[in-house]
Amino acid sequence: MGMHEFYITTYVLTCDECGTRYGEFGEYLDIPDLYQHAVSAGWQADDDHHYYCPEHWQFNCQTCGRRYSRPNPDTKEGAQWVETHGRDCPECIRKKNLAKFEEQAKKLEE
Numbered sequence: 761m762g763m764h765e766f767y768i769t770t771y772v773l774t775c776d777e778c779g780t781r782y783g784e785f786g787e788y789l790d791i792p793d794l795y796q797h798a799v800s801a802g803w804q805a806d807d808d809h810h811y812y813c814p815e816h817w818q819f820n821c822q823t824c825g826r827r828y829s830r831p832n833p834d835t836k837e838g839a840q841w842v843e844t845h846g847r848d849c850p851e852c853i854r855k856k857n858l859a860k861f862e863e864q865a866k867k868l869e870e
Contacts, residue, residue, distance in 0.1 A: 773798050773805075777816035777829050814838075821849035824865045 770786040771794045775856035782803060788794035797803065802814035812818055814827040817838070828849035845853050 773803065773811040775803075775816055776810045777812055779825065780813040780815075782787075782811075782813070794820065800833060802858035819849075821846060821852055823852040824845040826851070 768786075768789065770783070771788050771791050772781050772783040773794060774781050782798045782801065783794050788797070795805065799812070804812040804817045806818070807837055810818075812829065814832040814835055816838070817832045818829055820827055826849050828851075830841050833839060833842055848856070
């Protein structure tokens with residue numbers, strides 16, 4: 761008997777923000793199975809086939825509307841972000857913190 765070559769296609773997801781891969785050990789032979797397991801593991805997927813690991817979920821800033829990434833709110837880090845910063849992007853957070861600092865500095869000058 762001769763040797764036969766055959767190929768098995770496996771699928772992985774890659775975080776569009778940091779490049780982290782999900783399913784890289786070849787355990788997913790079809791896309792729906794990979795997608796279902798990735799979402800269960802805290803990954804985010806959008807309608808345009810962009811995928812984000814639990815550390816880089818995408819949100820729209822409630823203040824400026826800009827899209828930004830932060831941890832999945834179901835994780836400890838993500839819940840801490842929401843508790844501390846609400847739903848603002850890092851730029852709006854900096855602006856708000858600077859405004860508070862300037863307000864406190866004016867009070868100290870009086």
